[in-house]
C-alpha cells in the first residue's frame with residue numbers, strides 16, 4: 561500500500577480541476593492582455609475565475625488579486641500595506657509560517673518597522689489580551705498578521721475575535737488562511753480582516769496559483785514592476801490555466817465542504833484513537849487532538865523518546881507512507897521546527913504530522929498506524 565498523508569504540504573490535483581484547465585493548456589493560448597479575439601477569450605476566463613472566487617468568499621471581484629502562491633500573497637499583504645500606508649509597527653506571533661515571519665523580520669531588520677510578538681501558552685493558544693495591550697500601547701496605525709490555522713500543529717486561532725480587537729484599534733489585519741481556504745467557509749463581510757490569502761495546491765488545485773483578498777479601499781503598491789496586469793497590482797502575464805484551476809478547485813471545495821469535513825474528521829478521530837491504543841506514551845502537539853480547536857485536516861503527533869525517532873520519516877517512507885516531520889531543537893546545528901521550539905516541546909520526543917484529504921481512507925489510517933506501532937514495538941523506549 562502507498563499512502564499519502566502530507567496534504568498540508570500539498571494536495572493531489574482533482575481530475576475535475578484538470579478538466580477545467582486543459583482547454584487553456586491545449587487551445588486557448590492567447591495573452592489575456594491582447595485586445596484581439598484570442599486574448600479576449602482568455603481574459604474572460606480570468607475574470608470569470610475572479611468572480612467565482614469573490615462570490616465564494618462574499619467579496620467583490622475587484623478585491624481579488626491573483627498571485628503565484630500563498631507566500632507571494634502573504635508578502636504582498638505585509639510589504640504592500642507597510643510600505644503603501646507607511647506603517648511603523650507590526651504584531652505577529654512566533655508560530656506563523658515563514659512566509660509571514662521572515663517577511664516581517666526582514667522589514668524589521670531594514671529598520672522599516674518595529675515588530676512585537678503576541679504571547680501564547682504551551683499549547684500555542686494566543687493571548688488575545690496581550691494583543692489588545694500591544695495595540696493599545698502603540699500610537700499610530702499597526703499591522704497585525706495572525707494566521708487562521710497553524711500548518712504544523714493545526715491550532716485554529718479565533719480570527720473573529722482578533723479581527724474585532726484589530727478593528728477597535730484601527731489596525732490593518734492580515735490573516736494567513738492558506739491552510740483553511742477551501743476547507744472552512746470564509747465570509748469577508750462577517751470577518752473584520754483586511755487581507756486573506758489562498759493557495760490552490762492546498763485544496764486540490766494546481767501549484768503556482770494563489771490569490772490575495774484585499775478589502776476595497778486599500779490599493780497597494782505592486783511588489784512586481786512591469787505591465788498593468790491585475791489593475792496595476794501585480795505585473796506579469798497571468799498564469800491563466802493556474803487561475804482557472806484555482807477557481808474550479810475552490811468551487812468544488814465549497815460545494816463538497818461539509819461532506820469532506822465529516823469524512824476527514826472521521827479519519828482524524830480514528831488516527832487519535834488507534835495511536836492511543838497502539839503506542840504507549842503518545843501525545844499530540846498544540847491543540848491538535850481537540851476537534852473544535854484544530855484543523856480537521858492536521859494531526860501533529862508527539863511520540864515517546866526512542867532511538868527510532870531519528871529515523872521516523874525514513875522508515876515510514878520505506879513503508880511507503882509519506883508524512884512530514886518536525887522536531888524540537890536538539891543542538892545548535894539542528895535548528896528544528898520554529899513552532900515546536902516556541903512551544904518548548906521536549907527535543908527527545910519524535911514528531912510526525914499526518915495531514916489528510918478527501919482522498920484518504922480508513923484503511924490507510926490503519927496501515928500508517930500499524931507501520932508506526934511496529935517501529936516502536938521493535939525498539940525499546942528510552943527511560
Ligand code: PLP
Pocket residue numbers: 568569629630631632634657659707709710711736738739759760770
Ligand atoms: N502559509 C501557510 C500557513 C502555509 O501552510 C503555507 C504552505 O505550506 C504557506 C503560507 C505558503 O504557501 P505556498 O506554498 O502557496 O507558497
